[in-house]
Amino acid sequence: MRYILLLLLSLNLFAVDATLKIEKDVEQRSRIALVDASPVVNEKFFKILLSDLKISGHFLADSTHYEGDINSDYLQPALKSKEYVLKFALTQQEGTKLLVRLLKASDATELFKKSYAIPTTNKAPFLAHKAISDINNVLKYPDISWINRYVVFSRYTTPKHSEILLADYTFNYKKVIIRGGLNLFPKWADKDQKSFYYTSYTGLIPTLYKLNIYTGAKEKITSSEGMLVCSDVSRNGSRLLLTMAPQGQADIYELDLSSGAKTRVTRFNGIDVNGKYVDDESRIIFVSNRLGYANIFKKSIHSAAVSQVVYHGRNNNACDAHGNKIVYSSRESQNSFGKNTFNLYLTSSNGSDTRPLTTTGVNQFPRFSPDGSVILFIKHRGYGSSIGYINLASHQSLLFPLGGRKIQSIDW
Amino acid sequence: MIRKIFVATATLSLLLLTGCGQTAPDLDGVDTGKNNVSDATQIAGDTVTIDENKYGNQNTADSANGGKYNSSSDGFQSIYFAFGDYTIAPGMEDHISKNVNVINSAGASRIKIEGNCDEFGTDEYNYALGLKRAKAVKDSLAAQGIAANRMLIVSFGESNPVCSSPTDSCYERNRRVDLRLVK
DSSP states (O other): OHHHHHHHHHHHHHOOOGGGGSGGGGGGSEEEEEEEOOSSOOHHHHHHHHHHHHHHSSEEEOOOOEEOOSSOOOOOGGGGGSSEEEEEEEEOSSSEEEEEEEEETTTOOEEEEEEEEESSSTTHHHHHHHHHHHHHHHTTOOOOGGGGSOEEEEEEOSTTOEEEEEEOTTSSBEEEEEESSOEEEEEESSTTOSEEEEEEOSSSSOEEEEEETTTOOEEEEEEOSBOEEEEEEOTTSSEEEEEEOTTSOOEEEEEETTTOOEEEOOOOSSOEEEEEEETTTTEEEEEEOTTSSOEEEEEETTSOOEEEOOOOOSEEEEEEEETTEEEEEEEOSOOSSSOOOEEEEEEETTSOSOEESOOSSEEEEEEEOTTSSEEEEEEEETTEEEEEEEETTTOOEEEEEOOSSOEEEEEO | OHHHHHHHHHHHHHHHHTOOSEEOOOOOOBOOSOOBOSOTTTOOSBOOOEEOTTSSOOOSGGGOOSSTTOOOOTTOOOEEOOTTOOSOOGGGHHHHHHHHHHHHTSTTOOEEEEEOOOSOSOHHHHHHHHHHHHHHHHHHHHHTTOOGGGEEEEEOTTSOOSOOSSSHHHHHHHSEEEEEEOO
16 A cells, blocks of 8 residues: 555656646736627637637636626626726627727726628637737737637648648637648748749659748749658748658758759758757757667758757657757557557757656647747647647646647647 | 654655646637737737649559558569668568569659658657668668669658557658659
């Protein structure tokens, strides 16, 4: 009995999960309640607002769905214990309109008021994200504008066929943007999200295109026998890291878009893929099987020396980088088939300060937000798949259920 | 007493070990329709939808008629691989020899060699694995006298499974290289 007790206590000591660290930060977050003043109370929209507040890491949101009048300054007694009250009115006739008022709970002082509108109803989630992002800024919390961004992803439909979609970060809004054929590996081309790169298999060999999502203008970038993936885009958008195989060998190349010059960055008679700019963008991290299994390595773009970044895990076959921060997926079980555990780890470009971000399930496709504060990932568990977010600063995390089709690649 | 402590610790352990991302409210997705983006001060304009169904829509099912485990076309034999491996097994040498004969009787046609993987693997790495398999077949054919410039290799990663049931035999059939003539 004592040994079992000791074992359970030990497990508790080493069980680390991002969400478990939340509670100690609770007192630093603002207590806020939502009051729905819409003509037709909208539970779904309320939950989106609630999710936005939670993932920000700056608010302790009351999950009670209060109702009230948008123009009245009267606050129910139950709301007096909060710091802020957010009143909102959503109307969905001839488009979508949202009016929000942020009140100080103690005396109903109005701190912020703004209206938002779009001509259609399906993009209502973006109104919620924009409103919460604005309120976050009004209260001078660290920026969370990443919640306003599109997620672009590809998913398989039938053999040799896929589609590329846009979504809001919660996946409540989804829209197919390329249908038909086999189109893979979408990657945003610019920070404003006007265009993305993707690999098309419509020709004889894989071809990289750049598509403007507003005009439909499509530009051919390059093509390669074997495989071709745009793995990363430099911060100013002028250089790409590509995995190409012009001689049948998958290596990482850097493409200078202004000159068209390609620099071969890796030379290895195995697998080198998934190049990501790291530090000041003069170096990359990448996935290679040069030790006999997939692992994370680092090298300078213009020199040959390669160094190992990660020293644990049986198969570390996906990574992303932001500045000197690295996130990678590591297989922690050894089943050739069926259920394996893949966990996400955060480390630095010199391999220090490594810590686990997840402890259960199959966690893959880690992607940093543009400001590096949040990590997106796909989680598979027995009952289905979800898209997950981990706020690195607040340790807050959220999961949103995904549909059944298998996601091929994702970017945001 | 110790029994109470045990029960309390076990309960705490269970709670902690199952702790994970907070599941967001289960919300129904909105899946269709044109979109006019958000607040006018934030983003503007409609996004497009490109339909590429007129391209690359060839039926691949008709190619899987060459035998029990063959998804190549034009008389070629598919080559199968072990989990995570890209070396040609001795048992597949016979398929390579048969494919050499098919190529030699195909005139000047070019041959497309398609590398494929099972579903275990993630994005780029799986495509590179499929590529290594296609390259191994190309090198093996070249060693038997087929001109390298007649062969074209492309990796389809895990995008072209021939079966989807969760069985070892199904996974085996997906870890393969298919050959077909370029038409």
